[in-house]
Amino acid sequence: MNFSCRCGYCFHDNADELYFKARIMPDQDTNEFWNLIEDAEKPHTKDEQHDLHGKLYDLLERCIYQCPECGRLFLENASGSLTMFTPSDTAEPEPEVDRRMLISDHGKNWRGILSGYWFDPKPVWKPYQGIIRVRIGEDTETLQELNDFAEMERQFHAVFEKLRAEDRIHYAAFHVYEQGGSRCLFSWNK
Secondary structure (H helix, E strand, O other): OEEEOOOOOEEEOOOOOOOOEEEOOOHHHHHHHHHHHHHHOOOOOHHHHHHHHHHHHHHOOOEEEEOOOOOOEEEEOOOOOEEEEOOOOOOOOOOOOOOOOOOOOOHHHOOEEEEEEEEEOOOOOOOOOEEEEEEEOOEEEEEEEEOOHHHHHHHHHHHHHHHHHOOOEEEEEEEEEEOOEEEEEEEEEO
């Protein structure tokens, strides 16, 4: 990729290990990244290994560039276009900037996360002991707020089975937080 900064500096992205370029990965894709790393550590055929490397590279495909002359940043979005950010000492927001540049490359097809949390004892500041939340795409939805542990477990597993069958999540976990720490009662990775 070759492009020019507003100050006149010309970017030539035609080599490796460039000092003005970095790769970024949306936080939504972090679990997928680590799952691929875990898979890569297992024995594979050359074709399987090549496929895993391709998937890892795809997650890190987006780039950020910084102009060595003026400090402007150029951030690549999921579609491959660049948006320029100018250093500023004021807190004024840029009016015409894409504010969704760091979403997953999977976009609306991003498989979400199901979380269950049980607090024992119930915190004084919470009206409930347990909560079930699902985060899919840009939305986080609280599905249940409960005070009965058995019902909490039942509902968590029912929601898990439904979302897993619909292929809408890639990770699920149920944690219990106690005074001495926490423990995970259930964990699942796609």
